[in-house]
Amino acid sequence: MPTPFVRAVIRDTELPPFDPLNRRAAELRAQGHHVISLGQAVPFFPPPASAVSAAREAVGTPAVNVYATDPGLPSLRAALADRLTAAVGSTVTAADLLITAGANHAFTLVVTTLVDPGDEVILPAPYFTNHQMAIAAAGATPIEAPVADRSTFAVRWGDIEPHLTARTKAVVLCNPSNPTGAPVDRADGERIVSELARRDVLVVSDETYMQLVFEGAHWSAAAPAEWRRNVVVIGTFSKSFGMMGWRVGFVLADASLCEQAVKVQDAMIICAPVISQVAAEAAVRDDWNYPLSFHGDFRRRRRIVQEGLGRIRRLAWTPTRGGLFAFTRVEGCDDSTALSNALLDQAHVVTIPGAAFGQAGEGYLRLSYGYATPDDLAEATRRLAQFFTD
């Protein structure tokens, strides 16, 4: 029975399917089945040694037992500003950064700071489920803007423009995208940022996978010289550095916006976990190129999935340049949730139904190749082949 105290906007939102699928996978494993998960949006590698030893050294010291300043450790912000200046291609200062408890927290912090109830926020779709939820929870209206290019899922200005209204406050980019893996190409991104700047509309660009673009360069929404006018970038240590559980990420925005957002930061969490900030700083200083060292592994994993899916007539997927995902069309599928459940029960493979990422995702499955071993990836595609030919 839903409690009457819970706001309707929360009650009316369906729980993402991740937990029920993981619970069912755990039951099947307990029965002795070899379940392969292509569900988790996580990389296979642990944090760099520099981060782990910095945390080990810090754990007995008083500094990690007390609050840090709200925006984050000054030394981490300074080191990260230097790295991002080189990575993004625009000057970033420590004052343009807020350290958060991961990218999801960064996004919620930004939305809470910027969006009023009644505002509309455009989400190119398929979208990242948590973006939709954060916008709805803030009392704003998420507007699903289906991406027209169903082969590459590249987001273009033409996908966004028809959805602009007088109430549009922001457009969310997810670059590279969860769930599609599609990066935003430079020319498209520059056009989107400049057209929206002319209309005084914000761009909130979630670049969680910025260091996991393993072909070509990553284009950041903070790259254009005038980015400070309307761009906020979100980043995290979760995926690039295998630090999901450490809960540390960041907001990159003009210092004037950070000064306002820090009020919400103080109300929400005061500061990101200090020991995690210490670890993140070591990663930034000593191992900034750590994620790069895994690009070859990701290309190999992507090839295994590409070859495996390529043998299944009902599945169609165009590989992307980065991210961790294959977002595959399933011919004849109009209920991806039922399909995903059947795949788990019959083939013992966890996949995420495309419908979890908006209406535009129905008829698709998201397969993550970030975590399973290459052998398990090959085995999973064999099981899918059998499932779809039975």
Ligand SMILES: Cc1ncc(COP(=O)(O)O)c(C=O)c1O
């Ligand atoms: C696009 C995107 N943003 C944010 C997150 C959450 O990351 P974090 O662990 O930093 O909160 C994820 C995790 O899957 C993601 O894919």
